Structure formats: structure tokens, C-alpha cells
Amino acid sequence: MMLELAEKYREALKKREKEMPSFDKAITPEVFWYTDPTFFNFEKESVFKKSWQYVGRLDQLVQKGDYFSGEFLGLPYIVIKNEEKSPRAFYNICSHHASLIVDEESSGNKDCFQCPYHGWTYGVKGDLNKIPGCGSLKGLNVKQLGLKEIPLKVKGPFIFLYFGSLKGKGEEEEEDFFPSELLDKKVFDGMSFVGRFSYSLKCNWKVFVDNYLDGGYHVPWMHPGLSDQVNFDSYKTNVYENYSVQSCLSKEGGEEGLRKKCDLDFPERVGKSARYFWMYPNFMVNIYGQWVDTNWVKPIKEDECLVYFDYFYKGFLSDELKQKSLNASFKVQEEDTVICERVQKGLSSGVYNPGPYVPKYEYPMFSFHQKLLSSYQN
Numbered sequence: 427m428m429l430e431l432a433e434k435y436r437e438a439l440k441k442r443e444k445e446m447p448s449f450d451k452a453i454t455p456e457v458f459w460y461t462d463p464t465f466f467n468f469e470k471e472s473v474f475k476k477s478w479q480y481v482g483r484l485d486q487l488v489q490k491g492d493y494f495s496g497e498f499l500g501l502p503y504i505v506i507k508n509e510e511k512s513p514r515a516f517y518n519i520c521s522h523h524a525s526l527i528v529d530e531e532s533s534g535n536k537d538c539f540q541c542p543y544h545g546w547t548y549g550v551k552g553d554l555n556k557i558p559g560c561g562s563l564k565g566l567n568v569k570q571l572g573l574k575e576i577p578l579k580v581k582g583p584f585i586f587l588y589f590g591s592l593k594g595k596g597e598e599e600e601e602d603f604f605p606s607e608l609l610d611k612k613v614f615d616g617m618s619f620v621g622r623f624s625y626s627l628k629c630n631w632k633v634f635v636d637n638y639l640d641g642g643y644h645v646p647w648m649h650p651g652l653s654d655q656v657n658f659d660s661y662k663t664n665v666y667e668n669y670s671v672q673s674c675l676s677k678e679g680g681e682e683g684l685r686k687k688c689d690l691d692f693p694e695r696v697g698k699s700a701r702y703f704w705m706y707p708n709f710m711v712n713i714y715g716q717w718v719d720t721n722w723v724k725p726i727k728e729d730e731c732l733v734y735f736d737y738f739y740k741g742f743l744s745d746e747l748k749q750k751s752l753n754a755s756f757k758v759q760e761e762d763t764v765i766c767e768r769v770q771k772g773l774s775s776g777v778y779n780p781g782p783y784v785p786k787y788e789y790p791m792f793s794f795h796q797k798l799l800s801s802y803q804n
């Protein structure tokens with residue numbers, strides 16, 4: 427795949443790897459990482475087909491036959507519950523003439539999955555059960571015509587798929603994409619799904635991730651409401667091989683009475699502390715107060731991404747608190763959308779030269795870029 431990259435890009439990646447100085451002197455990636463369509467396609471192979479992708483939640487699949495479907499970078503998938511403990515995932519592509527079997531982005535419950543084109547029918551384990559009018563085709567090896575399976579892992583309440591090949595990957599390498607702190611059952615106990623909201627952003631997917639990984643640097647500038655709730659002196663960052671954790675306390679150690687009240691955000695939403703988990707390359711889990719939300723950053727093209735926000739709450743959530751909290755959260759998302767799109771415009775201008783990282787804050791972003799660089803080279 428590297429061969430398909432323009433020569434100058436290959437050289438630039440090699441040069442960056444070879445010459446990158448220490449973090450305090452490093453500069454951010456070359457602009458083509460964020461603006462070039464060829465490079466975007468290259469990332470599909472080098473990054474997204476080599477990482478676990480969050481696609482949904484275990485609570486969406488309770489009864490045998492429950493399913494949901496989706497599409498990731500042109501790869502249509504369906505995740506189905508059968509009588510086994512773990513659900514299974516398949517490409518949502520008929521083995522006959524390649525029609526999608528169920529609609530994209532659909533969900534429901536079915537005994538079997540029938541292709542609308544000529545009626546080929548598959549069971550909940552992806553096996554081909556029926557070929558209408560097959561007559562003389564009886565010699566077909568039906569076993570080989572089942573749906574093509576996609577590796578699936580369940581971590582906590584979340585379902586991840588692997589769209590590339592796992593051949594040659596050790597079990598350990600397969601497992602360490604998910605933060606160990608989140609494997610503690612208590613983290614998600616009693617949590618209920620509240621709703622999904624999506625944001626379409628006119629920026630490269632990495633602009634959104636970079637913004638998330640700037641160690642809170644942008645928060646006082648871009649999020650005045652949230653900023654009034656957060657004690658920045660307590661801000662901590664831990665960076666690991668495949669994920670990082672940023673955490674902070676609320677202002678005044680979480681004593682709500684001492685925090686500034688404002689119309690934009692409020693202490694009850696943020697709670698006493700917040701933890702922001704990012705998993706390479708494009709999934710986040712945010713835990714604050716009684717809330718958990720996840721952000722799945724889906725790349726669409728070199729200057730566009732779609733971010734899915736799934737919200738969860740622990741305990742009883744009144745309609746009033748739900749609406750007030752979601753409104754405050756939407757406000758933060760809108761502020762991030764505005765700044766990410768402004769960054770993309772600057773990157774696409776053709777006159778911007780990569781700038782420095784600010785060492786006090788931006789190490790998580792730097793390590794994300796280093797991890798990407800390593801994926802690009804492998």
C-alpha cells in the first residue's frame with residue numbers, strides 16, 4: 427500500500443520517523459495527513475483495518491435474532507445475537523451477487539436473514555439455509571457460501587469489530603486496546619442507555635481526536651461553561667501504548683456550593699470528577715458524575731467525519747435533569763465542532779506550516795501522532 431502513496435509522502439513519513447526530535451521540540455504532522463484523499467484511503471488500510479472498531483452495545487442484542495447493521499469506510503456489517511454467549515458479526519453482503527442483505531443502519535429481530543434480490547436466506551450464525559429454485563445447483567458447497575465472518579470482541583458493555591486480518595497477531599496484542607481500568611465491572615454497573623446523537627463535522631477525523639487529546643488546553647478558551655466547573659490544577663494525563671486517560675476534579679474538590687453557577691453548565695452534570703479515556707485510534711469513553719458517554723469518530727472522507735455520541739446514566743434520571751444535562755453537553759459538542767471546522771479550513775488553506783506542541787498539555791496528542799506514524803510504516 428505504501429507503494430501507492432505519492433513518493434513525497436513516503437519520504438515525509440520516513441523523514442518524520444527518523445528526524446523527530448524530543449517531544450518539546452517536535453512539530454505537528456504535515457498537512458497532507460489531514461487533507462489528502464490518497465492518504466485518507468491509505469489510512470483505511472494502515473490504521474482502520476488494523477484496529478478494533480467500536481460498533482455498538484451489548485444491550486442492543488438481548489434475544490436470539492436481535493441484530494443491528496452499519497457501515498464503516500465502505501464495509502457493510504451486521505451484528506447478530508444467537509444462542510451463544512457472544513454475538514457474531516458478518517459482512518452484510520450476499521454470497522450470490524453481492525447485494526446488501528439488510529438495510530444499512532437498521533436493527534430489529536429476525537429468525538433468518540433473506541436477501542431481497544433473489545431470496546437467498548441465512549441463519550443467525552451466518553449459514554446459508556435456502557437458495558430458491560436452486561435445482562441443478564445441488565452440488566454447491568453451501569458451507570462455503572455462508573456470510574463472511576468479522577472478528578468480534580466484547581469489552582465491558584461495548585462491541586468491537588476488526589475489519590482486517592488478525593493473522594500473526596498474538597492474543598496479548600489483540601487484547602490491549604481497551605483500558606484495564608474500564609474492565610472493572612463496577613465502572614458500568616447500573617448504567618442505562620439514554621440515547622445516541624450524531625454530529626457531522628467538516629474536518630478530518632484526526633482533527634477531532636487531536637482536539638480531544640490536547641490535555642485540556644482548549645477547555646478554558648472554547649468551553650466557558652464547562653471550564654467554570656473544572657479544577658485545572660488537578661488535570662492529569664496518563665499515556666499508554668494504545669490508549670490514554672485524562673482526568674480532573676471539579677472546582678473546589680467537587681463541593682457544588684462553591685462552584686460558579688452559570689447558564690451554560692452546572693455541577694450536577696459534571697459531578698466530583700471526570701475521566702476521559704481515549705482508545706487508539708478513534709473511540710472515547712467519558713465518565714463524569716452519573717454520566718458515561720462514548721464518542722465514536724467515524725471517518726467519512728479526508729475533510730469530513732461523523733461522530734456518534736452514545737449517552738448512558740447510572741441510576742434514576744428525571745426528564746428535567748436529562749434535558750438540562752444533554753443541552754449542556756450539546757453546547758460543548760457545538761463548541762468543539764466550530765473549532766474543529768476552523769482548524770480544517772486553516773489546514774486546507776495551503777499556507778499553514780505545522781506548529782509546535784505545547785509540552786505542558788499536548789503529550790497525549792503527540793503520542794497519538796507517533797502511534798499513527800508507526801501504523802503508517804507497518
Ligand code: FES
Pocket residue numbers: 520521522523524525541542543544545546
Ligand atoms: S444477490 Fe442475494 S440472492 Fe441474489
Ligand SMILES: [Fe+2]
Pocket residue numbers: 637644645648649758762
Ligand atoms: Fe472540547
